[in-house]
Amino acid sequence: MKHYSNKLLALILLAAMVLSSCSSSDELEVEVPASTPNTLVSADAQITWRSGDLRGFMTQAGIDIDLDAIQYDVTIYHITYKTIYKGDSIVASAVVYVPSVEGKLISTVSFQHGTIASDAEAPSNSALGGGQNILLSALASTGLVAVAPDFIGFGASVDIMHPYYVEDMTATSVINAVYASREVATMEEVEIDNDLYLAGYSQGGYATMASHKYHEENNVPFYDLKASFAASGGYDIKAFQEYFFAQDTYHQPFFMAYVAQAYVESLDMGTLTDFFNEPYASVIPDYFDGSMTGPQINAQLTDVVADLVNNDLLENIDKKDEYAYIREAFVVNSPIDFVPEIPLFMYHGDADITVPYQNSVDVYNQFIANGASTEVVTFTTLEGGTHSTGVLPYLEELAGQLLKMEQE
Numbered sequence: 248m249k250h251y252s253n254k255l256l257a258l259i260l261l262a263a264m265v266l267s268s269c270s271s272s273d274e275l276e277v278e279v280p281a282s283t284p285n286t287l288v289s290a291d292a293q294i295t296w297r298s299g300d301l302r303g304f305m306t307q308a309g310i311d312i313d314l315d316a317i318q319y320d321v322t323i324y325h326i327t328y329k330t331i332y333k334g335d336s337i338v339a340s341a342v343v344y345v346p347s348v349e350g351k352l353i354s355t356v357s358f359q360h361g362t363i364a365s366d367a368e369a370p371s372n373s374a375l376g377g378g379q380n381i382l383l384s385a386l387a388s389t390g391l392v393a394v395a396p397d398f399i400g401f402g403a404s405v406d407i408m409h410p411y412y413v414e415d416m417t418a419t420s421v422i423n424a425v426y427a428s429r430e431v432a433t434m435e436e437v438e439i440d441n442d443l444y445l446a447g448y449s450q451g452g453y454a455t456m457a458s459h460k461y462h463e464e465n466n467v468p469f470y471d472l473k474a475s476f477a478a479s480g481g482y483d484i485k486a487f488q489e490y491f492f493a494q495d496t497y498h499q500p501f502f503m504a505y506v507a508q509a510y511v512e513s514l515d516m517g518t519l520t521d522f523f524n525e526p527y528a529s530v531i532p533d534y535f536d537g538s539m540t541g542p543q544i545n546a547q548l549t550d551v552v553a554d555l556v557n558n559d560l561l562e563n564i565d566k567k568d569e570y571a572y573i574r575e576a577f578v579v580n581s582p583i584d585f586v587p588e589i590p591l592f593m594y595h596g597d598a599d600i601t602v603p604y605q606n607s608v609d610v611y612n613q614f615i616a617n618g619a620s621t622e623v624v625t626f627t628t629l630e631g632g633t634h635s636t637g638v639l640p641y642l643e644e645l646a647g648q649l650l651k652m653e654q655e
Contacts, residue, residue, distance in 0.1 A: 284423075284426045284468060284469075285426070285430065286328040286329045286330065286423045286424075286426045286427045286430075287326060287327075287328050287426075287427040287430040287431065288326075288327040288328055288329060288338055288427075289326060289327045290324045290325075290326045290343070290427075290430075290431045290434065291324060291325050291326075292322055292323070292324055293322075293323045293324065293325055293375055294322070294323050294375045295320055295321065295322045295323075296320065296321050296322075296323070296381075296384045296388075297320050298317055298318050298319055298320055298321075298388050301317050301321070301381070301384055301385045301388050302314050302317045302385075304381050304385065305317065305385055310382075310639070310642070310643065310646075311643040311646075311647075312385065312643065312646045312647075313389075313646075313647075313650055316388075316389040316390075316650055317385055317388040317389055318388060318389070318390070319346035319347050319348055319387075319388050319389075319390060320346070320347045320388070321344050321345065321346050321347070321384045321387045321388050322344075322345050322347070322435070323342060323343075323344055323375060323380060323384065324342065324343040324344075324345060324431055325340065325341075325342060325371050326340065326341050326342070326343050326424075326427055326428070326431060327339065327340050327402075327403045328340070328341065328423055328424055328426070328427035329423060330399065330419055330420045330423040330424075331416070331419055331423075332399050332404070332407060332410070332416060332513075333416075333513065337399070337404055337407065338403050338404065339396070339397060339398070339399055339402065339403055339404045339420055339423070339424070340369075340371045340397045340401070340402030340403035340404065341370065341371065341394055341395060341396040341397055341402075341424040341427065341428070342370045342371050342373075342380070342383075342394070342395040342397075343392065343393070343394055343395075343427070343428045343431045343432075344383050344384050344386075344387035344392065344393040344394075344395075345387065345392055345431060345432055345435050345437055346387045346388055346389075346390055346391065346392070346437070347437075348390055348437055348438075351390075351438070352438050352439065352440035353390050353391060353392060353437065353438070353439060353440065354390075354391055354392070354439075354440055354442035354443065354444065354473070354653060355391065355392045355393075355394065355425060355428060355429070355439060355442070355443050355444070355470070356386065356391050356392070356393050356394070356443070356444040356445070356446060356649065357393075357394040357395075357396065357421055357424065357425050357428075357443070357444070357445050357446070357458070358383060358386075358393060358394065358395050358446050358447060358451070359395075359396065359398075359421060359445070359446070359447030359450070359451035359452075359454035359455050359458070360379070360395065360396075360398070360447065360450070360451050361447070361448050361449030361450050361451045361452075362411075362449055362450040362502070362505070362541065363401070363540075363541070364501065364505070364534075364535065364537075364539055364540055364541045364543075364544055365537060365538060365539055365540045365543075366401050366402070366405045366537035366538070367540075368401075368540065369397040369398075369401035369402045369405075370395040370396070370397055370402075371397050371401075371402040371403075372401075372402065379395065382642065383395055386646060386649070389646075389649075389650060389653070390653070391444075391649070391653070392428055392429075392431075392432050392437065392439060394424050394425055394428045396420055396421050396424040398417070398420055398454070399416055399420050400537070401537065405537045408508065408509060408512035408513060408535060409505075409509060409535070410509050410512075410513035411450070411505045411506055411508075411509035412450070412453060412481070412484055412505075412506050412509065412580060413509060413510070413513050413514065413580055414457045414460075414579070414580040414581070414582050415457075415461075416513060417453070417454045417457045417458070418454075418457040418458045418460070418461040418582075419461070421445070421454060421457075421458040422458060422461060422462075422467060425443065425470065426469070429469060439469075441469060441470055441471045442470075442471060442473045443462075443470040443471065443472050443473060444472075444473055444474055444475070444476070444649060444652075445458050445459055445462075445472065445474075445475040445476070445477075446475070446476040446477075446478075446645055447476075447477065447478065447480070448478045448479055448480075448637075448638055448641055449478075449479050449480060449602060449634065450480065450481075451478075451480070452477040452478045452479050452480025452482070452594075453477075453480035453481060453482055453582070454480075455475050455476065455477040455480070456475070456477045456480060456482050456582045456583070456591075457582040458475075459472065459475040459477070459582075459587065459589070459591060460582040460585050462589070463585060463587065463588060463589060464585065472589050473589070473590070473652065474589065474590040474591070474592065474648070474652060475589070475590070475591050475592065476592045476594070476641075476644075476645050476648065476649075477591065477592070477593055477594070478593070478594035478595065478629075478637070478641045479594065479595050479596065479599060479602050479607070479634060479637055479641070480602065480606075480607070481602045481603075481606055482581060482582060482583050482606060482607065482610045483581050483583055483606055483609060483610055484506070484577040484578075484580055484581045485574065485577040485578055485581060486605075486606055486609060487577075487602070487603070487606060488564070488577055490603050490605075490606070491503055491552065491556075492552065492556070492561055492564070494552055495551070495552060495553075496550045496551055496552065497550055497552055498545075498550055498600075498601070499541070499545065499601055500545055500548040500549065500550050500552075500555055501534075501541050501544035501545050501548060503522075503555065503556070504523070504527070504531045504534070504535075504544065504548060505535065507519060507522040507523065507531070508531055508532060508535050510576055514576060516572065516573075516576055517572065517573070519531055519532065520557070521557065521560065521573070522556065522557055522560060522573075523555060523556060523557055524554065524555060524556070524557055524558070527548060527549070527555055528557075530547070531548075534547060560573075583610050583613060583614075586614065586617050586618050586619050587614060587619050587623055587624050588619075588623060589623070590623055590624075590625075591614075591623065591624045591625075592625050592627070592644075592648060593607055593610075593611055593624065593625065593626045593627070594607075594626075594627045594628075594629055594637070594641050594644065595607035595608070595626075595628065595629060595632075595637070596628075596629040596630075596631070596632020596633055596634065596636065596637030597628050597629070597630065597631065597632065598631050598632055598633045598636075599632065599633055599634045599637060600633070600634075601633070601634035602634055604628075607626065608626070611624065611626040627644065629641060
């Protein structure tokens with residue numbers, strides 16, 4: 248059995264929480280990028296981690312990663328960049344981890360975080376010595392530029408409602424952060440090749456799937472997607488909704504509130520009274536201003552599904568035409584209507600009742616039934632993994648696969 252000090256255990260738990268809780272700018276055309284997209288607005292160096300220190304952290308934490316591969320010092324940058332929200336150019340933010348590599352081309356990995364509700368949890372607001380920054384710095388130290396987008400609605404764009412589980416806004420915010428990271432690396436005279444990896448857990452798994460689909464269906468200058476590693480996401484949103492509605496109680500009611508509020512704000516879709524009973528419908532918008540965490544929002548709601556959800560919607564969402572717009576939005580924003588041709592590694596814990604394991608199983612089976620090769624799309628069950636305990640084995644699998652693919 249591995250033993251952790253309290254400090255290192257806190258580091259790992261912090262990472263798990265972050266991962267699973269889960270003028271010219273007006274002319275920017277994100278959906279059809281220019282041949283030389285320039286999205287970077289600003290880049291501020293924050294701290295440089297020495298490779299030896301990073302190896303020490305990984306050794307003491309007991310994380311299963313090839314320590315010999317952690318060989319480069321890494322500088323953490325907080326960046327802002329241009330992306331698109333509801334057709335308008337906005338400024339979003341991200342963290343970029345640049346290794347001090349000379350004389351060789353290196354690849355890029357974008358890591359999408361899990362569900363968060365408070366702005367304090369965003370990557371660019373996380374402590375520089377916190378879990379996510381240490382882990383992604385260690386990954387970058389193997390010889391990769393790493394990117395951690397805040398997503399729209401956090402960091403530089405905190406005044407905007409986060410478009411939670413909205414496919415196109417999610418994918419383009421990731422892609423534009425990746426573009427910006429290339430500019431940061433160029434600024435630091437680090438040479439980038441065209442290989443890109445995508446990874447993420449929980450909502451980050453969904454964001455990874457959405458970005459993977461975007462890469463398969465669109466011309467993305469500079470980058471060839473080499474593989475994606477999507478874990479424990481609710482990829483089929485309609486099936487996720489059916490899972491919610493089938494429960495008497497659900498321990499994360501803020502997930503349901505989050506999706507509804509995001510769709511009302513980002514997709515101009517109805518009102519919250521279409522989704523929820525009072526007194527909840529009137530107060531939910533106040534909970535998503537970036538000041539409250541998911542657990543704090545949960546405490547203001549009820550975990551009894553019939554008390555929270557509009558009862559007519561609960562009973563008739565699949566029966567009444569008046570709810571067709573909700574059904575359609577769930578289907579349209581599920582990034583599963585394609586046949587992957589680029590390697591896609593899927594992971595999910597079979598004891599996960601937060602984001603149901605069966606959601607990933609069904610999506611994987613759909614990909615294969617629709618013609619995807621089992622050599623291209625693979626599914627790994629994280630045995631006994633809950634939504635929280637599945638994080639660490641996923642990270643170890645991710646690190647091992649990335650190092651293996653980079654050495655090939």
